[in-house]
Amino acid sequence: MFIKMIMKDLKLVFHDKEYLLIVILMPIVLSSILSFALQSAFQSTYQIDQFKIGVVKEYSAEESYEIPFMEDIDFDSDVLSDANGDEIFFNNFLDQASIKEIMDYEILTYDQGIQKIKNNEISALVILDDDFSRDIFINFVSPFRKSINIRVIKNQSRSITSTIAYEIIKGFNTRVNQMIISKNVLIELAAENDLFNSVRNIESRLTSFNESLEDYEVKIEKTAIENKKTIDSTSYYSAAMLAMFLLFVAGNSSTLLLDEKRNMTYDRMIVSGISKGKILFGKYVTIFSLVLLETFVMIAYSSYVLDVQWGSSIKLLVVVITAAITVASFGLMISIITFNNNNRKLTVLLNSVIFQILAALGGSFIPVEALPQIMQKLRYVPFNGVILKLFLNTMRGLTVRESFFEFSLLAFNTLIFLSISYVLIRKGDHHVKSH
C-alpha cells in the first residue's frame, strides 16, 4: 500500500505540467543560459573584499650571511637591515597600504597553512624556502644573482582570491627582478669606471658566478592541493541551479498534502485505516524521490550536454542522498504548515520571494566569493548554500571527510525541520489514534 501511495503521488505530480516545467525544465534552461552568459565574468575579477593568505617562513631571519669572495667585507648595519628578507618581503611589500587593502597575511607553519586551506580560511599559502632571506641578501648586496624560491599554494575553493594572491606574489617577483637588474647595471657601470677597487676586481668574479648561477628568476610554483580541480562557469551554474531548484521541489510539493485535504481524499484515507504517520511518510518519500529525479535529470543533462564533471560517483551519491533527506524534511515541514493553515499562502510566499533570497544567499546567482564579506558569512544559513558547497566540493575532488562540516550542517537542518514537523503534527492532530 505504501508504495502504491507514493506511486499515486508521483503520478499526480506528473499530471501537473506546470510543476514539471518548473522543477525539471527550468533548471536545465537556466543553468545553460547562466553558464554561457557569465562565462567571461567568471574568469574576470570581481569587486572583492579583503582576503587572507598564509605565509610560511622556512628560513631563519636571524642568520648572518657570508657571500663568497666577499667574506671580509664588513657591511654597514643599514645595508644589512635594508637587504633583509623580512624587511623586503613583509615591511616593504606585503605591509604596503595598497596591498593590505585587499590582502592580509598571517605567519603560519606549513601544516597550519595546509589545514587552513582545507578549512577554507585562507585563499593561498605562500612558502618562502629556507634560503629565501639569504638569496634576497645576495641579490641585493652583491653583484651575484641567485634564484629565489617562492611557492604559492592556491585554495581552489577560492579560485578568484587565490588567483589574485598568486598575481600579487608574481608582482613581487617582477619588482625584485627590476631592482636586481638596476643594481647590476649600476655595478657594471661602476666597474667600467674603475670605481670598485675596494671590492677587489669584482667584475671578473661576478662573471664567473653569473655563469654558474642559472636562472635568477624568482621561481613561483603554482600548486593545487591534492589535485583539486577548478570550477568553470558551466559546472558552477549546473550545481547552483540544481541547489536552487531543489528548494522549488520542496515548495511545490508542499501543496500535495493540502490538495488531499481539500479534495477530501485525506479524510478518506484516514477512515480507510491509513494512519496520518503513513500519509506523511508517503509525502516525505515522494518529495525525496522528486529530489532524486530532479538531481538525476540535471546531472545527466549537464554531464552529457554541457560536459560538466561532477566528480566521484560514490561521493556524489552520498551528497545527493544527504541533500534529498534535508530537502524532503524541509518539504514535509512546509507541507504540514500549509495543511494546518489550510491555505497556500506560505507556498506562494516561498516560491515568489523567500526562495529567491535563499538562492542568492546560497550563491546560486553569483558565486559567494564574489559577494561582500558579510554576505559570504551567510552562505551557510540557507541549506541550499550548503548543498551547493557540497556539490562544488565533490566536483573539486574533496573527500566526504573533508566536507564533514557541510554534512553536519545538513544533518542539523534536517533535525530542525523534522522536529518542527513533529510538533506541528501533534498540534494539528484531532483524529482518533490507533492503539
Added chain:
Amino acid sequence: MNKLLIKNIKKKYGELIAVDGVSFEIKKGEIMGLLGPNGAGKSTTISMISTLFKPDAGDITIDDRSILENPKEIQKVLGVVPQEIALYEDFTGYENLKFWGTAYNLSGKVLKDQIEKISEIIGIKDRLKDKVKEYSGGMKRRINIGAALLHEPEILILDEPTVGIDPQSRNHILEAIKDLNEKGMTVIYTTHYMEEVEAICSTINIMDEGKIIASGTKEELYNILSNKERIDIVFDESVPADIIKSLQELSFVDEIIANGQKLEIITNESIKLSSLIKELNGYDILSIDIKKPNLESVFLHLTGKELRD
C-alpha cells in the same frame, strides 16, 4: 457486527456545539436514516462514527467494543462515502477504484474482480477508462460510492450521497443501496431529503441543532403527529374574517393559521370533508389541498421550521 451503539457523543468546534449528546443504535441489516437540515450535526456525527474525529465526550461501540480505543476494529468493516467527491479527478475511474481498493489491502485478482463487480453495481463499467474529471456529476457520485464498496464493508455510511444530481442517478443510487441492504449490508444514510429517507430507511433519527429530536420507524414518527392532517385552502382574495370563526367551530379542527390568501387548517382527527365544504360554500376558492402526515410535517411539528431551511 451485530450492533453499533452511539452513546451520548458530543463535539464542539470552538464555541459552536456541533453535536450535543447524541445517542442511537443501529442493528445489523438496517438502513438507518439520519435526517436533518444543513448544519444539524449529521456529518459531524458520522465523522465520529467513521473515526475521522474523536468525540469530546461519549463513546461509540461495535458489539460492545469501543471504537475509540481500537479504531481499526471499525475501519475494517466500514465503508464511508463522503459528501464531497473524494477522488483523484486526474485519474481514470479504474485508477481511482484501484487505489482505494489497495487502501483496503486488496490486491491482484481479488482487486481486479472487485473493481469489475462494483463498477457493474454502480453502473459505470463502460466509463472506467475515462478520467473522473470528464464524468457527469451523477457518475462522480456513483464512483464515489463505489470506492467505499470495494472491500465489501459490513456497514456503509453515506453522507448526503445524492446532493446535486439528476433524478435518474439518484434513483440508481437509491436502488443500489436497497440491493446492497438486501444482501445484508447495514447502511447509515444521512440526508436532508425526507423523501429519500421515506423511500429506503427502516429506522430514522431526526437531528436538529446537534441533537436527536425524534427517532423510530416511519410509522412511529408519523404517530407523533397523532394522525393530524393539514388542509391548505387558497382563496381568490384575502382570507375572509368570518370564515375563520365558522371553521373553528368544526369538531375536527385543531388550529387555523391565516396568511394572505392562504388558510392552513390543522386537524386533530379525520376530516369530515362534507362539513368543511358546507362551511366553504359561497366563497371564491382557488384550491383545497389535503396533506397526509410525512417526515416534513413531523419535522415542522417538532421544530417549527422546514427541513430545507
